[in-house]
Amino acid sequence: MRERTNQGLIDFLKASPSPFHATHSIARQLDAAGFRRLDERDAWHLEAGQRYYATRNDSSIIAFRVGRRKLLDAGIRLVGAHTDSPCLRVKPQPELQRQGFLQLGVEVYGGALLAPWFDRDLSLAGRVTFRRDGKVESQLIDFRDPIACIPNLAIHLNREANQGWAINAQNELPPILAQVPGEERADFRALLAEQLSLEHGLVADAVLDYELSFYDTQSAAVIGLNRDFIAGARLDNLLSCYAGLQALLTADDEESCMLVCTDHEEVGSCSACGADGPFLEQVLARLIPDGEERVRVTQRSLLISADNAHGVHPNYADKHDGNHGPKLNAGPVIKVNSNQRYATSSETAGFFRQLCLENEVPVQSFVVRSDLGCGSTIGPITASRLGVRTLDIGVPTFAMHSIRELAGSHDLSHLLKVLGAFFACRELG
CATH class of the missing domain: 3.40.630.10 (Zn peptidases)
Known part of the structure; x- marks a missing residue:
């Protein structure tokens, strides 16, 4: 039971x-x-x-x-x-392209412990509002697959990391999603339109807005030597x-x-x-x-x-x-x-x-x-x-x-x- x-x-x-x-x-x-x-x-x-x-x-x-x-x-x-x-929510104009990487700007929702978000396999889910055939609709989406990560800075470049390190949410939390070649500009809303099509078979005329959260793709589990705990x-x-x-x-x-x-x-x-x-x-x-x-x-x-x-x-x-x-x-x-x-x-x-x-x-x-x-x-x-x-x-x-x-x-x-x-x-x- x-x-x-x-x-x-x-x-x-x-x-x-x-x-x-x-x-x-x-x-x-x-x-x-x-x-x-x-x-x-x-x-x-x-x-x-x-x-x-x-x-x-x-x-x-x-x-x-x-x-x-x-x-x-x-x-x-x-x-x-x-x-x-508590989680990381995607900003309205999130695209960041730095050093050839596509990142998304995020806002911290609630009183999150930030350090555990580093080095995790992240996905994205929430609600998307879009126009289709002249009507405004909303739909839930969930990428499910790990599509992002927030890599830590190596200890060699941050020798004080284990002595206490204040995390700057603006600069250090944007997840990395991909490498972008050359001067190609990423379009996050186009990515959401593609996800609507893949997940629901919907063809959106335009993605108008969204409320999306990053989350850890690792499944919850019963763990421990004697299976004493639920982690998730x-x-x-x-x-x-x-x-x-x-x-x-x-x-x-x-x-x-x-x-x-x-x-x-x-x-x-x-x-x-x-x-x-x-x-x-x-x-x-x-x-x-x-x-x-x-x-x-x-x-x-x-x-x-x-x-x-x-x-x-x-x-x-x-x-x-x-x-x-x-x-x-x-x-x-x-x-x-x-x-x-x-x-x-x-x-x-x-x-x-x-x-x-x-x-x-x-x-x-x-x-x-x-x-x-x-x-x-x-x-x-x-x-x-x-x-x-x-x-x-x-x-x-x-x-x-x-x-x-x-x-x-x-x-x-x-x-x-x-x-x-x-x-x-x-x-x-």
Whole structure:
């Protein structure tokens, strides 16, 4: 069972090199499970016992089951995660031709660890907007093959590299794609038009714009002497998206359940499709049109914000509070911060601890060292917008925001089990 669950995650990561692809991958599984796609431009007619989903910007998705129990009696069980990860995004006019090489200018998206991007086999994926037969259309593309690399400077030419080297994102991160002979000028948009033709059989009159990310082509894998770990890109936070999706797919139709996977968390969530935007509020308004009833249902509901946590690294154990060092493969982590960087309260933490106890799922806690700053999640953002009781949890991870992260191979099953129990839980406290 654990091996099948981990392989499902690996397949999901491979199919999801960008937030657009992650949303498409989730939608495809929802379609196969009989969920009905809703268009935000149409009127919605929602029925108890039915399953629905809606997307926004092709990079955020909200899926839900309308339970047979009345919302005013039962509330809604919400799980939130995010589809984006730190990466390198291609600039609008990216072509660089230096020393006979074609490179692309990139912008750093989110708080990426930059050093691991060097010497990796990179590909490119995302969304392309183009004109065809006089109409503007968009399509997802994925080159799949390794088409680029950011080679390190040899140690002979940079003797201080191992003493700490500040990476200049403007000058040192443009990936190399090819050698260009003579004075020939490269046209990146022509390359995208060719990819549209190869991948989708589309003949574009002109490529108008794009949102494209470089990614590591090395597949995620279960590794370690005893296969204790999962290594891969975008574990933060596609692991949580995948666990929430599988829990929703296996939930019954008794309780109302919702999975919220939004874009732009890594850059603050402030967008039309981010957690600090109106997407979730507008979906809830259409599910519960009456304003007073919606407030009453919200106060009977609970949100679990699932976003990876920092496991205690054996080489850097002093970066953790001595009493709050989450271990890999020891279960999901309740994240607490008195300054509301996490939205956990004693009541929501208590509810989750009891849920884990009842379902024999190990559980841990994390508080950042008092002399270090604390990251945040969609939890406080969603809680402040909706007024919903919220809990922040996550699977412990090493190398968060690296091009290749590491998690425990048992923890996905732990998370999936407790989220499944949450969606089935009759009383939310």
